[in-house]
Amino acid sequence: MRAPLFLLALAVAAPLTAQTALPPAPYANQQLADPVQERKAHELMLTIRCVTCQSQSIADSDASMAADLRSEIRARIAAGEEPEQIRAWLIERYGAWISYQPTADPITWPLWAAPIALLAGGGALVIGRIRRKRRNA
Amino acid sequence: MIAELGLAALWLAAGLALLQLVLAALGLGKGRAELLSGVRPVAVAQGLLGALSFGALIALFLRSDMSVLLVAMNSHSAKPWLYKFAGAWGNHEGSMLLWVTVMGLAGALVALLERGLKRETHMATLGAQAAISLGFYAFLLFSSNPFARLNPAAPDGQGLNPLLQDPGLAFHPPTLYFGYVGLSVAFSFAVGALLTARVDAAFARAMRPWVLGAWVLLTIGITAGSYWAYYELGWGGWWFWDPVENASLMPWLAATALLHCVTVLATRDALRAWTVMLAVVAFSMSMVGTFLVRSGILTSVHAFAVDPERGSFILVLLLLYIGGALALFGLRVGTVREGRQFEGVSREALLVVNNLLLTVILGVVLVGTLYPLMAEAFGHKISVGPPYFNAVAGPIALVLMLAMAVGPLVRWRRDEPGVVAGRLLWPAGLMIGLGAALGVAAWGKIGVLPFLGLVVAAGVALASLIPLTKRNLRRTPLFTYGMVLAHLGCAVSLGGMAAESAFTTERLVAMKPGESVEAAGWRIRFDRALPLAGPNWVAMQADMAASRGGEDIMLHPQSRFFSSPPTTTSESAILTRWDGQLYVVLGEALDDGRWQMRIWWKPFVTFIWFGGLMIAAGGTLTLIGRERRGWMMRLRRHRAEQSA
Numbered sequence: 001m002r003a004p005l006f007l008l009a010l011a012v013a014a015p016l017t018a019q020t021a022l023p024p025a026p027y028a029n030q031q032l033a034d035p036v037q038e039r040k041a042h043e044l045m046l047t048i049r050c051v052t053c054q055s056q057s058i059a060d061s062d063a064s065m066a067a068d069l070r071s072e073i074r075a076r077i078a079a080g081e082e083p084e085q086i087r088a089w090l091i092e093r094y095g096a097w098i099s100y101q102p103t104a105d106p107i108t109w110p111l112w113a114a115p116i117a118l119l120a121g122g123g124a125l126v127i128g129r130i131r132r133k134r135r136n137a
Numbered sequence: 138m139i140a141e142l143g144l145a146a147l148w149l150a151a152g153l154a155l156l157q158l159v160l161a162a163l164g165l166g167k168g169r170a171e172l173l174s175g176v177r178p179v180a181v182a183q184g185l186l187g188a189l190s191f192g193a194l195i196a197l198f199l200r201s202d203m204s205v206l207l208v209a210m211n212s213h214s215a216k217p218w219l220y221k222f223a224g225a226w227g228n229h230e231g232s233m234l235l236w237v238t239v240m241g242l243a244g245a246l247v248a249l250l251e252r253g254l255k256r257e258t259h260m261a262t263l264g265a266q267a268a269i270s271l272g273f274y275a276f277l278l279f280s281s282n283p284f285a286r287l288n289p290a291a292p293d294g295q296g297l298n299p300l301l302q303d304p305g306l307a308f309h310p311p312t313l314y315f316g317y318v319g320l321s322v323a324f325s326f327a328v329g330a331l332l333t334a335r336v337d338a339a340f341a342r343a344m345r346p347w348v349l350g351a352w353v354l355l356t357i358g359i360t361a362g363s364y365w366a367y368y369e370l371g372w373g374g375w376w377f378w379d380p381v382e383n384a385s386l387m388p389w390l391a392a393t394a395l396l397h398c399v400t401v402l403a404t405r406d407a408l409r410a411w412t413v414m415l416a417v418v419a420f421s422m423s424m425v426g427t428f429l430v431r432s433g434i435l436t437s438v439h440a441f442a443v444d445p446e447r448g449s450f451i452l453v454l455l456l457l458y459i460g461g462a463l464a465l466f467g468l469r470v471g472t473v474r475e476g477r478q479f480e481g482v483s484r485e486a487l488l489v490v491n492n493l494l495l496t497v498i499l500g501v502v503l504v505g506t507l508y509p510l511m512a513e514a515f516g517h518k519i520s521v522g523p524p525y526f527n528a529v530a531g532p533i534a535l536v537l538m539l540a541m542a543v544g545p546l547v548r549w550r551r552d553e554p555g556v557v558a559g560r561l562l563w564p565a566g567l568m569i570g571l572g573a574a575l576g577v578a579a580w581g582k583i584g585v586l587p588f589l590g591l592v593v594a595a596g597v598a599l600a601s602l603i604p605l606t607k608r609n610l611r612r613t614p615l616f617t618y619g620m621v622l623a624h625l626g627c628a629v630s631l632g633g634m635a636a637e638s639a640f641t642t643e644r645l646v647a648m649k650p651g652e653s654v655e656a657a658g659w660r661i662r663f664d665r666a667l668p669l670a671g672p673n674w675v676a677m678q679a680d681m682a683a684s685r686g687g688e689d690i691m692l693h694p695q696s697r698f699f700s701s702p703p704t705t706t707s708e709s710a711i712l713t714r715w716d717g718q719l720y721v722v723l724g725e726a727l728d729d730g731r732w733q734m735r736i737w738w739k740p741f742v743t744f745i746w747f748g749g750l751m752i753a754a755g756g757t758l759t760l761i762g763r764e765r766r767g768w769m770m771r772l773r774r775h776r777a778e779q780s781a
Contacts, residue, residue, distance in 0.1 A: 047523070100524050
C-alpha cells in the first residue's frame with residue numbers, strides 16, 4: 001500500500017517542482033554577506049508590501065513577486081544604495097501603495113495628527129474633570 | 138429533511154426574537170406588566186431553537202450532504218471528521234449562524250440566571266438583546282441562508298481552505314465570536330440600564346461577568362490566532378497589523394477598558410456615564426470587526442468572503458445599531474447621575490488614565506485600519522502597515538504598561554504621591570539597572586522600542602507582584618490573584634515581543650543533503666527530502682537534525698500540497714526550548730540538488746503566547762472569584778431564611 005502512495009505523491013508533487021524550478025532571482029532567499037547591509041535590507045523589506053499577496057510584507061511571503069523584490073533590494077543595498085532611495089524608486093514604479101511606511105505626502109498628515117489629537121482631547125477631558133471635582137469639593 | 142428542519146427552526150427562532158422584543162417593549166412602554174412575564178420563557182425558547190438550527194447544520198456537514206449548497210462549497214467527503222465538523226463554521230453562512238445561536242443561548246442564560254437587577258432593567262436588557270439578534274436573523278434568512286439546497290446534488294464537495302485545516306484554527310473563530318457575543322450582552326445591559334435610568338453598581342455587577350468572560354475569550358482568540366499565523370504562514374511573524382487582526386484587537390482594547398471601568402462602577406460607584414459609553418464602543422467595535430471581516434472590504438489574508446451585497450447589509454446593521462446606541466446614549470445620559478468623587482492621585486484616577494490610553498490606542502488602530510479606504514475614496518492608494526502602528530501604538534502601549542504597574546499600588550479614592558513612589562522603589566531600581574546593563578551590552582544593536590520593551594517588561598513584572606506582598610496569602614481573594622496573574626502575563630508577553638524583535642537570528646540557506654549550518658549556537662544538519670502522503674494532501678518532507686552541544690533532535694519541516702482546492706502550504710518544524718524556539722521551513726528545490734531552507738532562532742518568543750494565556754487565566758480566576766463571592770452570599774442568605 002505504501003509504495004503506490006509514494007508514487008502518487010511523486011506524481012502529484014512533480015508538476016509543483018517543475019513549476020517552481022524557474023531560475024530564482026539571485027538574492028531572493030540568500031542573505032547578503034555583510035550583516036550590516038543585510039540588516040538594512042531586511043528592515044526595508046519589512047516595510048514593503050507584497051502587492052500580489054494580501055497584507056503581507058515582501059519579507060514574509062512566498063510569492064514570486066516578493067522574491068524578485070527581495071532580490072532587487074538586496075542587490076541595490078549591496079551596490080551601496082540607501083534604503084530610502086530604494087523606497088522612492090519602488091514608489092515611483094509601483095505607486096505609494098507599495099510602502100507600508102506612510103510617506104510625507106499631505107494625504108497622510110491626518111494619519112499622524114490623529115493620535116496627537118486623540119491624546120490631547122482625551123487628556124484635556126480628564127484634566128478638566130478632575131479640576132471640576134476639586135472646585136466642587 | 139435535516140436542512141428543512143434547520144431552516145424552520147431558524148425562522149421560528151427569528152419569530153420568537155420578534156415576540157421577545159414586542160413583549161418587552163409593550164410591557165415597559167405601555168405599562169402592561171402582565172406581558173413581561175412572557176419575556177423570559179420566550180428568550181429561553183429562542184435560544185434552544187437557534188441551537189437546534191445550528192445542530193442541524195453540523196449534522197449536514199458530518200454526513201457530507203452534498204445536496205446542501207454550503208456543504209458542497211466548503212466540505213469534502215475525504216476530509217477528517219474534525220474538519221467536517223469545524224467546516225460548519227469555517228465559512229460565511231455557518232459562522233453567522235453560530236453567532237446568532239450563541240447570542241440566543243446567551244440571551245437564555247441572561248433570562249435564567251440574572252437575579253440582582255431590577256425587573257424592569259432585566260426585561261429591557263432582554264428586549265435589547267432580542268433587537269440585536271433580529272438584525273442577525275434577518276441577515277441570515279434574507280442574504281445568507283446556510284440551508285439552501287443544491288439541485289442536482291454535487292458528486293463531491295470543493296473542500297475547505299487548507300490553511301484552515303488546522304486544529305488551532307478550527308476553534309479560533311468561534312472563540313472570537315463567543316467574545317463578540319459576550320460584548321453584545323454587555324451592550325444589552327447598558328441599553329437596559331439607560332432605558333430604565335438605572336446605571337448603578339447593581340447594573341455593573343450584572344454586566345461584569347459577561348465583560349470578563351468576553352474579554353477572556355477574546356484574549357484566547359487573539360493569542361491562538363497569533364500563534365496560528367506564526368507557525369502556519371511559515372515566515373515566523375506573529376503579528377502583521379493585518380486589518381482582520383486589527384478587527385479582533387479593537388474589541389479587545391475596548392473590552393479591556395470596559396473591564397477596568399466596570400470594576401470601578403461595581404466597587405466604587407464612580408465613572409457611570411463612561412462605563413455605558415465604553416459598553417457601546419466595545420459592541421460597536423465587534424460589529425465593525427465583523428463588518429470588516431465578513432464584507433471582505435479590506436484586502437487581507439483572512440478575507441474569505443468577498444460579497445458586496447452582504448457587506449452593505451452588515452453596514453446597514455452596523456449603522457443602525459451604533460447610531461441607535463449613540464442616539465440613546467445622547468438622549469438618556471442626562472438621567473445618569475454623577476457617581477462618587479475621587480482625587481487626582483487615586484486608583485480611580487489611574488484607571489481613568491488606563492481607559493484614556495486604551496481608547497487612544499483603539500482610535501489609532503481604527504484610524505490606521507480605515508485610512509487606506511478613506512484615502513482611496515479621495516483617489517489616493519496608500520498602505521498603512523506595521524511601521525505606522527508600531528511607531529504610534531508602541532510608545533503609548535509602553536506608557537499604558539507603566540500605568541498598569543502603578544495602578545494596583547495606589548489606594549482607592551485618595552493616596553499620597555510620596556507613599557506611592559516609595560512602593561515603586563524596587564521596580565524603578567530594576568528598570569534603571571537593566572536599562573544601564575542593556576545599554577552598555579547592546580547599544581546600537583537593538584531598536585529603541587525593543588530596548589524600552591525589555592526594560593518596561595522587567596519593571597512591570599516585578600511591580601505586578603507587589604500587591605501580594607505584606608498580606609496573608611491564604612486570605613487574599615481569588616480576584617486579586619487573578620489581577621496579579623493577568624498583569625504579570627502582560628509583562629511576560631511584552632518581554633517575549635521585545636526579546637524576539639531584538640535578538641532573533643535569521644539564516645536563509647540553500648543546502649545539499651548531508652550539509653550542516655550554524656545558527657545562534659545551533660548546528661542543523663539536512664539529511665534528505667522525501668515525498669509523503671497524508672489523508673488529503675501530499676508533501677515533500679525534509680529529515681533534519683538539530684543540536685546545541687547535546688544529542689541530535691530530529692526536525693521534519695514539510696511543504697504540503699492539497700488537491701481540493703489546490704494549494705501549497707508550508708508546515709514549519711518548530712523546536713521549543715525554555716529560552717526560545719528554533720523555527721525551520723523547507724523551501725523550494727534548486728536545479729543543482731540543493732534545497733532552500735529558512736531557519737530562525739527566536740529567543741523567548743513563546744513568552745508572547747504564554748503571557749497571553751496567563752492574561753486569560755487571570756481573567757478566569759477573577760471571574761470565578763467574583764462569582765463565587767456572589768454565590769456564597771446567596772447561599773448564606775438562603776440558609777438564614779430557612780433557619781428563621
